[in-house]
Amino acid sequence: MAHDRCARIAIVLTGTILASLPLSAAHAQTTPTAQTTAAPPAAPPAYGLGISLDAAKKAMAAAEAEARKNSWPVAIAIVDSAARLVMFVKIDNTQHGSVDIAIGKATTAVNLRRPTKALQDSIGQGGSNLRMLAVPGVMPLEGGVPIVGADGKIIGGIGVSGVMSNQDAQVAEAGANAAK
Helix, strand or coil, X not given: CHXXXXXXXXXXXXXXXXXXCCCCHHHHHHCCCHHHHCCCCCCCCCECCCCCHHHHHHHHHHHHXXXXXXXXXXXXXXXXXXXXXXXXXXXXXXXXXXXXXXXXXXXXXXXXXXXXXXXXXXXXXXXXXXXXXXXXXXXCCCCEEEEECCCCCEEEEEEEECCCHHHHHHXXXXXXXXCC
């Protein structure tokens, strides 16, 4: 009796699995799936020459203006395309820990050629994405963005720290947009 019951369960499970499969191999080959029709993500921009001092000054002025407009005490770091510090400002009353965090965000945005929010979001999903936490020198907190020049290449990065990470990103974006 138990053997008959197990056999019936196996038949039901097999039928359920088969019903979920395509009807034929030809059908499977001609029916596009979401994975095959989706375009692959665009490659991040290539590296260009490092940001000029004049462009870094424009970026810093815009970022600092955005922070002051909102009364946000932040640290702002600008690095070149080799992730080397070009300019740094720490607005009065900024917490001490923000200095290294801002530099880390700018460096991470350049080294990984993407905004640090992308890393923050992927780590937030957990699973294998948590491996990024083991990479030395990565600062996976929103507030770092690459600076892209007129030629579409990364010329530097800007990192901001001191307030909420979305506010840090707002300041960083203002600076990055001014450098173009």
